[in-house]
Amino acid sequence: MTEKTKKGLARVEEIYEDRSKRAIELKEQGKKIIGYLCIYPVIEMLTALDMVPFRIFGDIKEPITKADACLPTVVCPFLRSSLDLGLKGRYNFLEGTVMSHACEVCEKTAHIWKTYIEQKYTFFIDVPHTVHEAAQEHLKGLLEDFRKTLEAFTGKDLSNDKLTKAIKLHNEQRKLVREIYELRKPNPPLISGVETIKLIKSLMSVPVEEGNDILKDVLAELKNRKNAPQKKSIRLLLWGSIIDDASLIEIIENADANLVMDDTCVGTRPYFDDVKLTADPLEGLAYHYLVDIKCPRTFRESEYGETSKNYMKDLSSRFSYLSDYARDWKVDGIILHSLRFCDIHGYEVPAIRDFLDSKGIKSIYLEPDYTESALGPLRTRIEAFIETLG
Amino acid sequence: MTKSVIIDEEEGICSTVTGPTGAEHRHLANSVIEQAIRDADLSLDQIGYCVATGYGRMNVPFADSQITELTCHARGVAKLFPNARTAIDIGGQDAKGLKIQDGRLKDFVMNDKCAAGTGRFLEVLAETIGLNVKDLGDISLKSKKRIRISSICTIFAEQEIRAQISEGAAIEDIIAGLHESIAGRVVRMIKRLKIEPDVVITGGVAKNSGVIKALREHIGYDIFVPENPLLSGAYGAALLGREIYNKETSEKRDIRRGISLKEGVTFFK
Numbered sequence: 001m002t003e004k005t006k007k008g009l010a011r012v013e014e015i016y017e018d019r020s021k022r023a024i025e026l027k028e029q030g031k032k033i034i035g036y037l038c039i040y041p042v043i044e045m046l047t048a049l050d051m052v053p054f055r056i057f058g059d060i061k062e063p064i065t066k067a068d069a070c071l072p073t074v075v076c077p078f079l080r081s082s083l084d085l086g087l088k089g090r091y092n093f094l095e096g097t098v099m100s101h102a103c104e105v106c107e108k109t110a111h112i113w114k115t116y117i118e119q120k121y122t123f124f125i126d127v128p129h130t131v132h133e134a135a136q137e138h139l140k141g142l143l144e145d146f147r148k149t150l151e152a153f154t155g156k157d158l159s160n161d162k163l164t165k166a167i168k169l170h171n172e173q174r175k176l177v178r179e180i181y182e183l184r185k186p187n188p189p190l191i192s193g194v195e196t197i198k199l200i201k202s203l204m205s206v207p208v209e210e211g212n213d214i215l216k217d218v219l220a221e222l223k224n225r226k227n228a229p230q231k232k233s234i235r236l237l238l239w240g241s242i243i244d245d246a247s248l249i250e251i252i253e254n255a256d257a258n259l260v261m262d263d264t265c266v267g268t269r270p271y272f273d274d275v276k277l278t279a280d281p282l283e284g285l286a287y288h289y290l291v292d293i294k295c296p297r298t299f300r301e302s303e304y305g306e307t308s309k310n311y312m313k314d315l316s317s318r319f320s321y322l323s324d325y326a327r328d329w330k331v332d333g334i335i336l337h338s339l340r341f342c343d344i345h346g347y348e349v350p351a352i353r354d355f356l357d358s359k360g361i362k363s364i365y366l367e368p369d370y371t372e373s374a375l376g377p378l379r380t381r382i383e384a385f386i387e388t389l390g
Numbered sequence: 391m392t393k394s395v396i397i398d399e400e401e402g403i404c405s406t407v408t409g410p411t412g413a414e415h416r417h418l419a420n421s422v423i424e425q426a427i428r429d430a431d432l433s434l435d436q437i438g439y440c441v442a443t444g445y446g447r448m449n450v451p452f453a454d455s456q457i458t459e460l461t462c463h464a465r466g467v468a469k470l471f472p473n474a475r476t477a478i479d480i481g482g483q484d485a486k487g488l489k490i491q492d493g494r495l496k497d498f499v500m501n502d503k504c505a506a507g508t509g510r511f512l513e514v515l516a517e518t519i520g521l522n523v524k525d526l527g528d529i530s531l532k533s534k535k536r537i538r539i540s541s542i543c544t545i546f547a548e549q550e551i552r553a554q555i556s557e558g559a560a561i562e563d564i565i566a567g568l569h570e571s572i573a574g575r576v577v578r579m580i581k582r583l584k585i586e587p588d589v590v591i592t593g594g595v596a597k598n599s600g601v602i603k604a605l606r607e608h609i610g611y612d613i614f615v616p617e618n619p620l621l622s623g624a625y626g627a628a629l630l631g632r633e634i635y636n637k638e639t640s641e642k643r644d645i646r647r648g649i650s651l652k653e654g655v656t657f658f659k
Binding site: 377380381384387388 | 457459497498500502503
C-alpha cells in the first residue's frame, strides 16, 4: 500500500495527472482491473465481484499513429485515440475489457480491440438503442449473459445480494457527485469546471469506495475553501460529446465565463439518476442504463406508439431536462459540443438548437477535432459567444 | 494585414493604417500605432483608450482591452450600414457570417479550419493561373459560360484548374468558376444563420466584384460594400473602445489616459 498523503482536490490532481498509477498499484495487490469504454458497460457488476472498473480514455496530446492502420480516419477521433493508446500498450495493465454498442464506432472499436490486444477477459454488451420495455427486457437478458461470463472468469458467484450492495455503493457515488454539482450553483461557483472534470475523471480511475472517500474529502474542502473560482460575467453550460481533457474547459474559464453545469459523459450523465433498487437488480440496472442516461446514442420519442407529428412536444420531452439545468444553475448560455465525426451528437444539434431557441436560451455550436492544436481556433468562437451574452 | 483606426469624440475617423502583418506581431503593433498617430497629427497621450482585435489581439502590448473580431466587425458594419442585419466577412485566413441586431453581434458562424472559402483560396489559385489576385474580379465579369469547379479543397481545385487549362478552357470562365465555388461555400455556411437584408460584405475579398456577383446570385439580395472593406473590424474596435471609455469616465472610474509603447518584443535581433 503506497502512502496516500494527498487529500481532496490535491489527490484528484494527482490521479488526473497519472491515472493508471493507482490502478497498477491495485493490480500488484491482486485486484483485477477491467477496462470499460464509454459509459454503457454496467460497472456495478464488476464492483460486485470486487474488480475495479477503469474507464478507457484517449489522449488529445498524443498523436494517433497506430490506430489508423485498423480504423478509418473519418470516424470518432476519441475512439481512434483510445484504440491507439491500447495498441501502444498503455492499457496493458488491464485484465480485460467490457465494451458496448454505445455507438457504431464504439462497436467496431470493441471488435478491433478484441482482435489485436491481448486480454484475459472480454465481453461485449450490444445495448439496444430505444427505451421501450421490450428493449429493457432485452438488455436485462444481455446482463444475465454478462453475469455468467463474469462468474466463469472469477470463479465466484455473482449473487443478487452482492449486486445490490454494489449498486448502493455506486448510488452513493452518484449522490455525492450531485452534491458537488450543488456547489456549482452559487455565483461564483465553489468548484470550477476544470476541477470538476478532473474530479470525475479521477472517479472513473479508482474503486468506487475510494472514489466516494475522495468525494467526501472534496466536499469538505469546498465548503470551507478560500481560493474559490473567480466570479466571471457569464455562466455557461456545456452539452455534448465526450470531453476527457481539461484543456477545452480551461479555454472557457480563461475567457470571461464560469462553466457551472454540463451534460456530458465525463460529467452529469452517469451520475444524475440513481439506479432503482429492484427485487431483480438487473431490472433496475437495465432501466437505468437505457432510460435514465440521456446520451443521444439512445433514440427517444415523446411517446412510444404515437403516430402523429408534434415537433415541439417531441423536443420538449427529449430536452426539457436541459432547460431545467439552465434554470437551476442560472445559466446565461449553452455551448453545444459535438466532436468531429461524432454522428450521434451532430444529428442532435439542429433539434436541440430549435428547442433552446424556443426557450430563449442562447447557444453556440462547436465541432472541434480531438487534438490539442484544434483548441486554439475555438478560443475566438467562445470569446465571441461570451461577448454576445454580455 | 494589420489595420489601425483612430476615431475622435464624434466617431469620425482621424487616421487609418493598413499594412502586412508578418511574423513579429508586437513589434508591428508599435510601428502601426506610431504611424497612425503621426497621420492623425496626435500624440500618444491623446489616445484615451485602445482596443485590440483579430488573431493578434493578445499581441498588442499597449491595448487596454481585447475584443474578438466578430464583435468588432458587427459593430463597425452596423455603424457604416445602420440597416445591416447580415454581414459576410471573407478575409485571407477565414470566412465569417455575422447576424446583427440593434447594432450588436447576435450570432455568428465561421470557418477557420482550412483555406477553402477564404481569400487564401483565390490567392493560391490566381498564382496557378499566373494572375494577380486583384485582377480576378474584372476578368471574371467577361465570362459567358463559367466552368464548374467541383472540389472545395484548394489543392484539389488547383488540379482541376490545371486540367481545365490544358483542355483549353477560357481563363475568364475558370475564374468565374472559382468565384462561384467560394461564394457557394460561404453561403452554405452562412445559411445556418438565416440570411436577412441588408447584407454587407467586408474583408479583402469584398474588393472582388466577381465574388460579389456570385454571392448576390446565391443570396438573392443586394450586397453592400463599405468604401474600405478592410477596415470595418478596426473601426468597430475603435467604436467599442470609445463606448468603454465614455462609460468608465461617466461612472468616474479611474481610467488610464494615454497609452505607452513598451519595447516591442522581437526574435530577430
